[in-house]
Amino acid sequence: xxxxxxxxxxxxxxxxxxxxxxxxxxxxxxxxxxxxxxxxxxxxxxxxxxxxxxxxxxxxxxxxxxxxxxxxxxxxxxxxxxxxxxxxxxxxxxxxxxxxxxxxxxxxxxxxxxxxx
Numbered sequence: 001x002x003x004x005x006x007x008x009x010x011x012x013x014x015x016x017x018x019x020x021x022x023x024x025x026x027x028x029x030x031x032x033x034x035x036x037x038x039x040x041x042x043x044x045x046x047x048x049x050x051x052x053x054x055x056x057x058x059x060x061x062x063x064x065x066x067x068x069x070x071x072x073x074x075x076x077x078x079x080x081x082x083x084x085x086x087x088x089x090x091x092x093x094x095x096x097x098x099x100x101x102x103x104x105x106x107x108x109x110x111x112x113x114x115x116x117x
Contacts, residue, residue, distance in 0.1 A: 005116040016108065020116060039100075044102075048093075051066060054086075063101065065098065074089060074110065
């Protein structure tokens, strides 16, 4: 298991997730949030090198950030519902899944720089 990561919106100085998980292994990337009933506040899932996600078999909606190579938000989806596929576009390089409402609560917008540590 990877140590938790902190996900921060560097543009406005707001923390998006204090206890994020990295999905880097094949198993963690395939599993994602499947089997969970919710994504608690302060949690998140980071998919480096991923520009598309699916919500098949998910039980709850999530907020999603797609980042470009400079870690700028190039696309975002609020309250993405189960059974949907979301693509961040040609510039997207990384994906961050957050609890529903996190984008609005943190004021995260396209163009903001987001990093994990």
